[in-house]
Amino acid sequence: MTTKKEVESEQTCPAQAMLKLVAGKWKPEILRLAVEQPLRFSSLLRTLKGSNKQAIAAALKELEETGLLEKVVIKQKPLHIEYYLTKQGHSLIPVLQQLEDIG
Amino acid sequence: MTTKKEVESEQTCPAQAMLKLVAGKWKPEILRLAVEQPLRFSSLLRTLKGSNKQAIAAALKELEETGLLEKVVIKQKPLHIEYYLTKQGHSLIPVLQQLEDIG
DNA sequence: ACAATAAGTCAAAAAATTATGACTACTAAA
DNA sequence: TTTAGTAGTCATAATTTTTTGACTTATTGT
DSSP states (O other): OOOHHHHHHTOOOHHHHHHHHHOSSSHHHHHHHHHHSOEEHHHHHHHSTTOOHHHHHHHHHHHHHTTSEEEEEEOSSSOEEEEEEOHHHHHHHHHHHHHHHHO | OOOHHHHHHTOOOHHHHHHHHHOSSSHHHHHHHHHHSOEEHHHHHHHSTTOOHHHHHHHHHHHHHTTSEEEEEEOSSSOEEEEEEOHHHHHHHHHHHHHHHHO
């Protein structure tokens, strides 16, 4: 979402823009989990304690829109959808790891 | 600030915690500027277009509290206060740089 | 056509973040 | 002791983000 504030103040810091792509309550954790295996909506819902469908849906949508996750629909008995970490998504992982190491 | 949400959901992702330290509208930019020279309140206010004293004050305070900036009071004719990037603050710079490179 | 399961959407409320305007504190010099 | 300059604080308002609960779509097997 492009906010009114953003339009008015005309972002200039590139790092800030990038940080927004992984910021938010659930996105870093989701990316971390995606390293290990493709993600499923319901599985995330179970795994991420304190989350809810809307939070998960919003996070997955944003991560997909910004090209960090790829959505794959599997037309099976009960509809399955998997989210894979993209190449760009993978490139973020070591950066997140460094952040952890510093903190 | 420790929020109600944080207390309830008991954060578990370490990267998320670290991201919070540099997230926000002005913190990344302030850190970047601090690499070049010690920062002054009024100077930041002039430099960061679209900012205001409260935003700057809050950002500097948080960056100081989390140990990324160090505050130095210079008792001179008109009171001067400088903010220096700490060792830990410096260690974040390459990470921010990497984020820029990816984005 | 209907049921069961997975994956969502939508509108509204609650909470957090950011912005605004008025006011305060400290220092040194006159 | 008043003044000028720098660095803020405080309460409140506006905006954005996150949460909540009810509802919808898609698929396949029966």
